[in-house]
Amino acid sequence: MDFDRIKEKLNILADAAKYDVSCSSSGSKRTNKTKGLGDSSGMGICHSYTEDGRCVSLLKILLTNHCIFDCAYCVTRKSNDIKRAAFKVQEVVDLTISFYRRNYIEGLFLSSGIFKSPDHTMERLIRVAKKLRTEENFNGYIHLKSIPGASDELMREAGLYADRLSVNIEIPTKSGLKLLAPDKKHEDFMKPMEKVKNEIIQYKSESRLIKSTPKYAPAGQSTQMIVGATGESDRDIMYSSAFFYKKYNMKRVYYSGYVPISHDPRLPALGTEVPMLRENRLYQTDWLMRFYGFDVRELLNENHKHLDMEIDPKLSWALRNRSLFPVDINKCDKQILLRVPGIGLKSVSKIIRARKHRKLNWEHLAKIGIAMNRAKYFITCDSREKELRDLSSENLKSIIIQNSRSKFRTYTSSQLSLF
Template sequence: MNDKVQEKLSILADAAKYDVSCSSSGGKRKNENKGLGNAEGMGICHSYTEDGRCVSLLKILLTNYCIFDCAYCVTRRSNDIKRAAFTVDEVVNLTINFYRRNYIEGLFLSSGIFKDSDYTMERLVRIAKKLRQEHKFNGYIHLKTIPGASEDLIKEAGLYADRLSVNIELPSELSLQALAPEKNYGQILKPMGAISRELVHNKEEKKLFKLAPNFAPAGQSTQLIVGASAENDKQILHLSNQLYQDYKLKRVYYSGYIPVSNDNRLPVLATPPIIRENRIYQADWLLRFYGFGVNELVNDFFPNLDLEIDPKLAWALRNRHFFPVEINAADYELILRVPGIGVKSAKKIVSARRFTPLTFEHLQKIGVVLKRAKYFITCSGRSLEQKDYTEEVIRRKIIFGENSYRSALVKQQLDLFQQVG
């Protein structure tokens, strides 16, 4: 790799780290003394397949030049940063060379917008096409679809990429107009709809013709920025739920806003809202795999998720009338709502109790987190907690731990409060 390409790689890999549509390791271990591998915290990210395998991807931008001036974006037109752009062949050669050295198993490619959407999208497609056709590259390819690109280019991209994604970025049209006035929801939702329709069409085509070409077999995803605008968690989760339903997205990724400029349209944040981002991810998981509805997790009375505890525990504490759940009799759907019980554990419980009544010892072996679940379950009528604790007491016991020093202080404060009361 020559110095010029290496400099481009440093600039464009660093710029790509703000896109969270695949998970990054966050490692910073450099390769010294002729060792093996390199994990400098940019350039290579880790994504996960449906069967749990970890896949390393070269994560770069084609360019950080951009015609748009979005307030929240590090590559915005008015930002005074060093600019760079790869050629099509440079990206292809980097991917192949890194793959041959066993650094990566695939490519995550996004881009700023050179001249217009089609001009940029056409280059992204050429890279994927060249990798597939000329180099017979069978690794994973994730392409970012450029908002406003033509439907024909999007269809062609899906023939070579495993996954396509369109970043919706802000949770409302109003915020998009305020922070990125050159964009609109129509530009973003139109390619999303085109990808969704093509995925449905391809599925039907595959039923009729076994040799029909695949179209984006890993589906499509998007990214929402959390904290750059004033929307609450209720608005964000309602939008995500709508995207899952209307466009059959595989994932909505959430990115806690990182201040990249002094634009007065943006909030002043001391640190990125990482805990809030994490809680939204947990709520998203509950919507997709645990059967929860958005209004059960957030509503007009609780428009934002609790930052102290996870959304499942918060729901359980607000809905004590559903509990305790009798493990040996309750439906799978209700067991799944118990804090400390995940999907795998709930399935094991329903399967195992057909052969013998389950005890708390059984549950512990199955993988149930009893320090959470014990406040919400019984086994054959028996409870591990005989006291009828209040919501606040359970909350504090779980947060601070049963036997910790912090828990002892909380107990002391509660006893004092009861004496005064």
């Protein structure tokens, strides 16, 4: 093996893979029962931090950065003058096993540029996963990127060896995709998603009847959207996400801020990167939709097409719906509690358990750990500051922002004092 050449390929193809962010926790439970290599647990992959503080990682690479398409937003597009490389199937297998045995990684995230055809590319990705599972007896986490336009037969086979499959929708709207990637068709993204969803349902149904039924993509499927390459509003982006969650049972939708890479007039100018804060607000909105019971139309609609960059989306919604507040912390049900700014999922559970035994007051709530600098304006407890009732939403927003900044400055000062 030419180690210098392998190292060069690794540098090129690992760097090219950094733009794909859809590779966090797997949610898979592939238990090692055959004395093979590794276990795939549901505690997070690719430099994610688990609840107990453990950092876990995976080998994240492209099979090749050669591509037959010329998508304006993609660094590996065929017209881009970059250094090209391609791994052989066995090279990826050897790298994965070698890195795993050295305890560098816990799994593999494998994507690729599209060379020759979607089916040819997908077939090679599957060969890597199949060799790892059947020849190396590897039980670690494997995430394969599905290739748009790949056949149903290949998508079915991919799910038998991968823990998670994902096909990146890339641009949130059909019009945006047509503008920046005219060689691609919207339906080529939808077809693999539909196939994976149906296969997961079928295999789960069969496994209830036949225990020996193999697992099919046990960690489900995910997708990723590029934010800011075209003029989509936050509403357009999140409405697309809601569609994918409902239609294709997505485990996760990821949002990746566009990084300007060319002078193409269809794209934002160089130096106008998407603020990290916008990505953060989109993820917060996504979280509210998936875990807090919000409908996307409550958070973003014709009157509110963009998220407020100054405050989080739950607080923004609450300020627009002041008539629903304040709520009695000792009486309101769980769904209402989840909508109170400053009260998270864990705090809601603690409040519901605690109020079974006694009437809660402000001191109890502070000990539970809710964000009092926001929550106190939307709840009643044993008392409430009367003068706050007549504040306008704009004034209340200003007060909360100021309180948050003061709290941050106090925290920062206390941390600096340690040094």
